[in-house]
Amino acid sequence: MDDTRSRQVVIAGAGVAGLTASLAFSERGYLVRLFEQAPRLEAAGAGIQLSPNATRILRQLGVLDRLLPAAVRPEAVVLKDAATLRELARVPLGEEAERRWHAPYLVAHRADLQDALMARLAEQPDISLVTGARVGGIAAGPRHTTATVEIAGKTVEADGFLLIGADGVWSAIRALGGFAAKSRFSGELAWRATISADSVAGEALAAVGAANCVTAFLHPGFHLVTYPVSNGTAFNLAAFTRGEIIAEGWSGHADPNILVGAMRGTAAALARLGEDAGPWTAWPIHTVDQAQPWTTPAGIALIGDAAHAMTPFAAQGAAMAIEDVATLAGFVAASPADPWSALAAWEKVRRPRIAKVARRGAVNRLAWHASGPVAVARNLFLRLHSPERLAADLDWLYGWQVPETVGH
Numbered sequence: 001m002d003d004t005r006s007r008q009v010v011i012a013g014a015g016v017a018g019l020t021a022s023l024a025f026s027e028r029g030y031l032v033r034l035f036e037q038a039p040r041l042e043a044a045g046a047g048i049q050l051s052p053n054a055t056r057i058l059r060q061l062g063v064l065d066r067l068l069p070a071a072v073r074p075e076a077v078v079l080k081d082a083a084t085l086r087e088l089a090r091v092p093l094g095e096e097a098e099r100r101w102h103a104p105y106l107v108a109h110r111a112d113l114q115d116a117l118m119a120r121l122a123e124q125p126d127i128s129l130v131t132g133a134r135v136g137g138i139a140a141g142p143r144h145t146t147a148t149v150e151i152a153g154k155t156v157e158a159d160g161f162l163l164i165g166a167d168g169v170w171s172a173i174r175a176l177g178g179f180a181a182k183s184r185f186s187g188e189l190a191w192r193a194t195i196s197a198d199s200v201a202g203e204a205l206a207a208v209g210a211a212n213c214v215t216a217f218l219h220p221g222f223h224l225v226t227y228p229v230s231n232g233t234a235f236n237l238a239a240f241t242r243g244e245i246i247a248e249g250w251s252g253h254a255d256p257n258i259l260v261g262a263m264r265g266t267a268a269a270l271a272r273l274g275e276d277a278g279p280w281t282a283w284p285i286h287t288v289d290q291a292q293p294w295t296t297p298a299g300i301a302l303i304g305d306a307a308h309a310m311t312p313f314a315a316q317g318a319a320m321a322i323e324d325v326a327t328l329a330g331f332v333a334a335s336p337a338d339p340w341s342a343l344a345a346w347e348k349v350r351r352p353r354i355a356k357v358a359r360r361g362a363v364n365r366l367a368w369h370a371s372g373p374v375a376v377a378r379n380l381f382l383r384l385h386s387p388e389r390l391a392a393d394l395d396w397l398y399g400w401q402v403p404e405t406v407g408h
Contacts, residue, residue: 013037
């Protein structure tokens with residue numbers, strides 16, 4: 001294999017996973033060709049939570065300092081009863097999070113994270129980004145993989161020793177690379193809105209104590225997560241309900257009465273958000289069977305949602321993609337003579353953690369939508385656990401670091 005091909009990584013998808021992967025591999029001396037199907041980069045979704053296990057990696061990649069001016073350091077994660085607005089539990093963040101986990105917990109607009117990643121990307125001459133580029137085919141050889149890419153009506157071939165599918169839950173690479181699993185609708189709809197902090201809805205959120213925290217309002221069959229973004233000038237709102245499948249994509253059309261109906265029985269201040277914070281955009285929550293392979297011996301790897309999309313109830317989707325990137329680049333760089341074997345080793349190491357995070361999300365969903373005796377038991381459990389104890393229960397998640405064996 002010629003030297004360029006032996007050092008070249010081809011990445012499909014320029015979302016958070018793909019942009020971060022480009023930086024991680026470039027940092028280790030690889031050439032990167034990054035292809036994005038959309039004609040221009042747009043942030044899918046609105047807000048994003050970045051826990052310390054993710055911001056620690058962003059700091060190592062030189063991204064964090066670029067993000068901080070637009071991000072918010074929330075004071076706590078607060079759980080509240082949506083009907084009474086009574087506080088059920090609080091996990092301290094802010095300075096306490098940094099002392100405990102040695103990295104900040106941030107909330108931000110996805111566009112601000114994308115801008116920070118792109119600013120860092122622009123400083124790396126070994127990364128080539130092409131938008132409006134759709135991967136239409138993959139040919140895997142014994143020591144390289146060729147992606148056929150359609151750009152402005154023309155077809156080009158991109159060769160590399162590694163092809164990374166960072167193209168999300170509806171991944172084309174997953175299909176083209178021979179991975180059998182398709183995404184599956186979870187039965188949940190997510191509803192999102194972004195509101196100005198000085199709007200009627202924004203002032204209502206501030207009045208119920210949600211101005212400086214990540215606040216989850218819990219109710220049977222429904223929950224709402226809110227937090228400030230854009231340096232505190234706006235709020236991100238994400239509500240979750242059961243619903244019928246709608247068109248695949250990051251936004252779609254669903255009957256807003258689904259959300260309005262789910263919010264019945266909540267406190268008046270919250271119920272009014274259904275109208276005051278609109279229009280809401282709905283998107284279907286899809287998951288990917290984690291039992292499927294994430295890598296092939298021919299040099300294809302799936303990361304982030306393309307590999308293991310999970311429900312968002314642990315707020316770890318972006319963080320798991322960022323962890324994937326850091327560990328994958330480390331494994332490959334640590335095995336220069338045989339990077340293809342490193343893929344299987346990476347997958348073996350990552351699977352237990354991904355499974356544990358997915359289980360945590362499932363438990364959260366059950367607890368947050370609890371009713372009757374289950375809700376009573378949940379509230380008792382939370383009342384018996386101090387904020388310090390609740391934070392300690394997250395050490396395994398937020399305190400995680402890239403293992404030294406896959407470092408530089």
